[in-house]
Amino acid sequence: MIAFILRRLLQSIAVLLAVGLVAFSLFRYVGDPINAMVGQDTSMEDRALLRERLGLNDSPPLQFLRFVSNAARGNFGLSYRTSEPVGRMIFERVPATLELAFCAAIFVLFVGVPMGVYTGLYPKHWSSRLLQTVSLLGVSLPPFLLGILLILVFAVMLHWLPSFGRGQTVQIGWWTTNFLTISGLKALILPSITLGLFQLTLIMRLVRSEMLEVMRTDYIKFGRARGLSNRAINFGHALKNTLVPVITVMGLQLGTLIAFAIVTETVFAWPGVGQLFLQSVQFSDIPVMAAYLLLIALLFVVINLVVDLLYFVVDPRLRSQGGAAKVAGH
Amino acid sequence: MAVSNNPPLLEVKNLRVEFPTRRGTLLAVDDVSFDIAPGEVLGVVGESGAGKSLTGNAIIGLLEPPGRIAGGEVKLEGRRIDNLPYEEMRKVRGAKIGAIFQDPLTSLNPLYSIGRQLVETIQTHLPLSASQARKRALDLLKEVGIPGAENRIDHYPHQFSGGMRQRVVIALALCADPRLIVADEPTTALDVSIQAQIIALLKRLCREHHTAVMLVTHDMGVIAETADRVAVMYAGRIAEIGPVRDVVKQAKHPYTKGLMGSIPSLGVRHDKLTQIDGAMPRLTEIPPGCAFNPRCTVRGQRCMVERPNLMSAGASRAACWLHDRGGVGAPVTKELVDA
Numbered sequence: 001m002i003a004f005i006l007r008r009l010l011q012s013i014a015v016l017l018a019v020g021l022v023a024f025s026l027f028r029y030v031g032d033p034i035n036a037m038v039g040q041d042t043s044m045e046d047r048a049l050l051r052e053r054l055g056l057n058d059s060p061p062l063q064f065l066r067f068v069s070n071a072a073r074g075n076f077g078l079s080y081r082t083s084e085p086v087g088r089m090i091f092e093r094v095p096a097t098l099e100l101a102f103c104a105a106i107f108v109l110f111v112g113v114p115m116g117v118y119t120g121l122y123p124k125h126w127s128s129r130l131l132q133t134v135s136l137l138g139v140s141l142p143p144f145l146l147g148i149l150l151i152l153v154f155a156v157m158l159h160w161l162p163s164f165g166r167g168q169t170v171q172i173g174w175w176t177t178n179f180l181t182i183s184g185l186k187a188l189i190l191p192s193i194t195l196g197l198f199q200l201t202l203i204m205r206l207v208r209s210e211m212l213e214v215m216r217t218d219y220i221k222f223g224r225a226r227g228l229s230n231r232a233i234n235f236g237h238a239l240k241n242t243l244v245p246v247i248t249v250m251g252l253q254l255g256t257l258i259a260f261a262i263v264t265e266t267v268f269a270w271p272g273v274g275q276l277f278l279q280s281v282q283f284s285d286i287p288v289m290a291a292y293l294l295l296i297a298l299l300f301v302v303i304n305l306v307v308d309l310l311y312f313v314v315d316p317r318l319r320s321q322g323g324a325a326k327v328a329g330h
Numbered sequence: 331m332a333v334s335n336n337p338p339l340l341e342v343k344n345l346r347v348e349f350p351t352r353r354g355t356l357l358a359v360d361d362v363s364f365d366i367a368p369g370e371v372l373g374v375v376g377e378s379g380a381g382k383s384l385t386g387n388a389i390i391g392l393l394e395p396p397g398r399i400a401g402g403e404v405k406l407e408g409r410r411i412d413n414l415p416y417e418e419m420r421k422v423r424g425a426k427i428g429a430i431f432q433d434p435l436t437s438l439n440p441l442y443s444i445g446r447q448l449v450e451t452i453q454t455h456l457p458l459s460a461s462q463a464r465k466r467a468l469d470l471l472k473e474v475g476i477p478g479a480e481n482r483i484d485h486y487p488h489q490f491s492g493g494m495r496q497r498v499v500i501a502l503a504l505c506a507d508p509r510l511i512v513a514d515e516p517t518t519a520l521d522v523s524i525q526a527q528i529i530a531l532l533k534r535l536c537r538e539h540h541t542a543v544m545l546v547t548h549d550m551g552v553i554a555e556t557a558d559r560v561a562v563m564y565a566g567r568i569a570e571i572g573p574v575r576d577v578v579k580q581a582k583h584p585y586t587k588g589l590m591g592s593i594p595s596l597g598v599r600h601d602k603l604t605q606i607d608g609a610m611p612r613l614t615e616i617p618p619g620c621a622f623n624p625r626c627t628v629r630g631q632r633c634m635v636e637r638p639n640l641m642s643a644g645a646s647r648a649a650c651w652l653h654d655r656g657g658v659g660a661p662v663t664k665e666l667v668d669a
Binding site for chain 2 (some may be wrong): 218226
C-alpha cells in the first residue's frame with residue numbers, strides 16, 4: 001500500500017515534469033521572449049544584456065531546471081499583457097473556476113447517479129426510456145448553445161437568474177467564494193448546469209450499463225435467494241459494485257470539468273482561469289498559458305491519485321498484496 | 331427410509347415453466363409433479379437443458395425473465411408459494427427455503443466480508459441484535475467447518491478457496507434454519523476431492539437440522555451417495571422418479587438405464603461403457619409421443635404418437651409405456667421411421 005502510493009507519487013512527478021517541459025518549450029520556441037518584453041527601439045546591445053541577465057544564454061537543461069524550481073514555488077514570472085505576477089493572476093481566479101466545477105460535479109453526482117441507478121433497475125419502464133432519450137439530447141447539445149438557451153429562458157425571459165458574472169462574493173483569505181451570498185449562489189446555477197449536463201448524461205449512461213451488468217451477476221441472484229430486501233440488493237450490493245468504474249470516470253470528468261470550463265466561463269462571463277487562459281491566448285501571453293497548463297496537469301494528477309486511493313476504500317480485493325498491479329490495469 | 335409417510339414439506343403439482351420467444355413459446359418444464367418430505371433429500375438429475383435448474387428456480391421464485399410459471403402450483407408446508415407477491419416470497423426465501431448455487435466463486439459479493447453478508451442475511455430473517463447475529467454467524471461458520479472462524483469471519487470472499495467459499499455459501503443458506511434447501515449443482519464447479527467433502531457436509535448438516543434438500547445435479551454419483559429419492563428429468567419432464575436404490579439398480583425407464591450404463595463403477599470390469607445415441611431434443615423440436623423415442627432402443631409405435639405419463643413401475647414411477655398394460659405397441663419398422 002505505502003509502496004503503491006510512493007510509486008504513484010513518483011509517476012505523478014514524472015507527469016508534471018513532462019508537462020513542465022512542454023510549458024517550458026512554449027517560452028523557448030513560440031516566439032522570442034525578449035521581443036515580447038522590449039519595445040521596437042531597444043538596441044541590440046540592450047537586448048543582449050537583457051538576454052544575459054535573464055539567463056537565456058544558459059544551456060536549455062539549466063534553464064529548464066530554473067523554470068521547474070521557480071514553478072514549484074509558484075513563481076511563473078510576469079504576464080506579458082498586464083505585467084502582473086502570473087501566479088497571483090491565476091490564484092485570484094482559481095476559486096471561481098473550482099467552485100463552478102465543484103457545483104457542476106455535485107450536480108452530476110447527485111442527479112446522474114440516481115438517474116443511472118433508476119434506468120438500470122427498470123430498463124423497460126417508460127420513464128427510463130424517456131430519460132434515456134432526453135440524455136441523448138444532453139450528449140449532443142454543445143455547451144455554448146445550451147448556455148445561451150438557458151440564459152434566454154431563465155435570465156432574459158423569466159428574469160429568475162443572472163446571465164453573467166459571479167454575483168456578490170465573499171473574501172476568505174485569498175479565496176473568494178460564491179457560497180455565502182444569495183446572488184453568488186444564484187449565479188452558480190446556470191453555469192453549473194451548462195458545464196455539467198454533458199458529464200451528467202455520460203455518468204448516467206455509465207451507471208446504467210454497470211447496473212444492468214451487476215444485476216445479472218450470481219451474487220445478486222444469491223442475494224435474492226437469501227431473501228434480502230430490494231433496497232439492500234439495489235443499493236448495498238449492486239450500486240457498490242458499480243462504483244469502481246464510476247469513480248474512475250468521475251475523477252477524469254472532474255479534471256475535464258475544470259479544464260474545459262473555458263467555454264462555459266466565456267458564455268457566462270465567469271471570471272475564472274478558463275477565461276484568463278482564453279485572453280492569454282489572444283495576446284500570446286505565454287507565461288500565463290504555461291502556468292495554466294501546469295495547473296491543469298497538477299489538478300489531473302492529484303485527482304487521479306485520489307481516485308486510485310478510493311479504489312482501495314471501495315474494493316477489498318485491491319487491499320491485499322499485488323492489488324496495485326490490478327489498479328494500474330483499470 | 332420412513333420419511334415417505336410424513337405429510338410432504340414441498341409439493342410441486344403439474345408445474346409448467348415457459349419462455350416466450352420470438353419464434354413462439356417454449357415449454358421448458360412440462361407438467362412436473364413431485365413431493366419432498368421433511369428432512370428428505372431428493373436428487374434431480376438430467377442432462378443440460380432437461381429443465382432441472384429451471385424447476386429449482388421456479389420453486390424459489392427466481393425464474394429469470396422472460397421465463398415464467400405458466401401453470402401448476404408449488405406448495406410449501408401446505409401453503410401455495412408460486413403465486414405470492416414478490417415481497418411475500420422474499421420473506422420465504424432465505425427463511426423457509428435456502429438456496430445454493432453452482433459457482434461459489436461468484437455467489438458472494440466480493441466487496442463485503444463474509445461476516446457482514448452472514449449478519450445481513452441473519453438480521454433480514456431473525457429478530458437478533460448485531461452482536462447476537464454475529465455470534466450466530468460465527469457458530470454457522472464453525473458448523474460448516476471453516477477453520478479459525480473467529481479470524482476468518484472478517485475476511486473477504488477472495489481470501490477463501492473455492493471449497494471454503496462453498497462452505498460459506500452453505501452457511502448463508504442455513505442462516506435462518508430453512509426447512510428446505512434447493513442446491514443447484516453445488517459441487518460442479520469444485521475439484522473432485524473437494525466435491526466429496528462438500529456433499530458430506532451438506533448431508534450431515536441437513537440430517538442435524540432436519541432440513542430437506544432438493545439436490546439438482548447431473549452427477550449420478552453424487553445422487554447415489556446423497557439422495558433418498560431421485561427424479562430423472564428429460565426434455566422438461568420427469569422420466570422416472572423413485573427411491574435411489576431402485577432407480578440406480580433397477581432403472582425402469584430406458585433413458586435412466588442408459589444413464590446408469592454410462593457411469594463407470596469401481597470393481598466391475600468394463601470393456602466398454604454404454605452410451606445413449608443421439609442427443610436430447612431441443613425445446614423447439616420435441617417429437618410427438620414420448621420425447622425420448624428417437625433415441626430409445628425398445629420403442630414401439632405407441633411411443634411415437636402417445637405421450638406417456640408417470641406410471642407405477644415397481645417401487646418407482648416411470649413415464650414409459652413399457653409399464654403400461656397396453657405396452658409400447660407394435661414394433662417400429664424401418665419404413666415407418668423413414669416416413
